[in-house]
Amino acid sequence: MFLSDTFSVNERGHLTVGGCDTIDLAGEFGTPLYVLDENKIRSTCRMYQDSIQQYYHGKGCALYASKTFSCKEICRIVQQEGLGLDVVSGGELYTALEAGFPPERIHFHGSNKTAHEIQFALDAGVGHFVVDNLTELHTLDAMARQMGKTADISLRIKPGIDAHTHEAVMTGQIDSKFGFALETGEALEAVRAAIALQNVCLKGLHNHIGSQIFDVAPFQEAARVMTNFIAQIKKETGTAIEELNLGGGFGIKYTENDQPVPYDAYMREISQTIFQNCEDLGIEIPYIYMEPGRSIVGEAGLTLYQIGSVKHIPNVRTYVSVDGGMTDNPRYALYGSEYTVLAAAQPDAPATQTVTIAGRCCESGDLIQEHIPLPQVQPGDILAVLCTGAYNYSMASNYNRVPRPAVVMVRDGVPRLAIRRESYEDLVRNDV
Numbered sequence: 001m002f003l004s005d006t007f008s009v010n011e012r013g014h015l016t017v018g019g020c021d022t023i024d025l026a027g028e029f030g031t032p033l034y035v036l037d038e039n040k041i042r043s044t045c046r047m048y049q050d051s052i053q054q055y056y057h058g059k060g061c062a063l064y065a066s067k068t069f070s071c072k073e074i075c076r077i078v079q080q081e082g083l084g085l086d087v088v089s090g091g092e093l094y095t096a097l098e099a100g101f102p103p104e105r106i107h108f109h110g111s112n113k114t115a116h117e118i119q120f121a122l123d124a125g126v127g128h129f130v131v132d133n134l135t136e137l138h139t140l141d142a143m144a145r146q147m148g149k150t151a152d153i154s155l156r157i158k159p160g161i162d163a164h165t166h167e168a169v170m171t172g173q174i175d176s177k178f179g180f181a182l183e184t185g186e187a188l189e190a191v192r193a194a195i196a197l198q199n200v201c202l203k204g205l206h207n208h209i210g211s212q213i214f215d216v217a218p219f220q221e222a223a224r225v226m227t228n229f230i231a232q233i234k235k236e237t238g239t240a241i242e243e244l245n246l247g248g249g250f251g252i253k254y255t256e257n258d259q260p261v262p263y264d265a266y267m268r269e270i271s272q273t274i275f276q277n278c279e280d281l282g283i284e285i286p287y288i289y290m291e292p293g294r295s296i297v298g299e300a301g302l303t304l305y306q307i308g309s310v311k312h313i314p315n316v317r318t319y320v321s322v323d324g325g326m327t328d329n330p331r332y333a334l335y336g337s338e339y340t341v342l343a344a345a346q347p348d349a350p351a352t353q354t355v356t357i358a359g360r361c362c363e364s365g366d367l368i369q370e371h372i373p374l375p376q377v378q379p380g381d382i383l384a385v386l387c388t389g390a391y392n393y394s395m396a397s398n399y400n401r402v403p404r405p406a407v408v409m410v411r412d413g414v415p416r417l418a419i420r421r422e423s424y425e426d427l428v429r430n431d432v
């Protein structure tokens, strides 16, 4: 009823997530607390797999973008649902391997992979490298040669698309640190370089135009540009590109104002563009990878906070201070991201005031939301910030030596711990 079907209200009038009472969750596990609904995550994974099956006749696969939220439990869940995995660092790779994720189904991204990370991935038997730049291409080739291996790769391409989203999460335009630009000829040069090398095998092309996108048109445009490039490569080099990774980026509903396109419609319309363009160009339909992240976990989660103080500043504003903040959710501080905030014990109560939700860090910018409606609340009350499953835990920090919150996974009304709350001992573990 609130944004995502995982959130509801029970007979006590409390907000629930995945069938669990949020007040009970806060009491049992403490606050701040991230909570994710496993069934919601699984059903979105299935939707992606089903629509790839339907629209690409099984010639494709979804990869979960683990930067969105990485821990062993989410790796196990997406693996069980048949998805592959996108990792962007040695740490995300290590997490996946520790969870038992098959390395051959892992795609290793990153705009500046270190030699150490490349070696780690080669040793682990990672199935696919998404190469960002020529230095990486040559390093990977040399390292694979030393090991007597050939690494399957795709090249990350900047298709030159404006994705109509926040500039901090826009990645497909020429002025982006990610990948090879098409317009400058750099991408074709990289293709030629990859073909000439012995220990990398150029399988595919990759593009990701940005995140939190509410429009199908930029995805369709990217699909057209990429399939055109596949045809150009075939013509100019004779090499058939077998795989096309279309990235992630589908928008989710953080507030009632957000109007995402239903994912199935995105999938259908993009596939139609690909089929049509490949037919017009006379090329084979490539094997399609999609890389959703936010849309898999974002709406499945919320964060619970306890209010510590309420400060009315006459004629200025009312600060409601909570026991977390930019350390567990830096997105408002980074991008001014909007969220829906509810009083967990009375989510249906009409708003009677406009407040700013402040975090506990020593930064005036440590805010969760500004000027939002809320009913009367007092110290000790629990607040719920909805749709925090993506880019929250994964972006959390220990600023002010605040321990990271726990993550609880709920399923059919039963909660279980997925990540323990950090302790003070954890904070000094690496101090010498």
Ligand SMILES: Cc1ncc(COP(=O)(O)O)c(C=O)c1O
Pocket (backbone or CB within 6 Å): 065, 068, 086, 109, 208, 210, 211, 212, 247, 248, 249, 250, 291, 292, 293, 294, 295
């Ligand atoms: C290469 C790549 N793939 C996939 C994603 C996931 O995007 P989203 O969470 O918007 O689906 C990202 C996010 O930035 C990305 O950089």
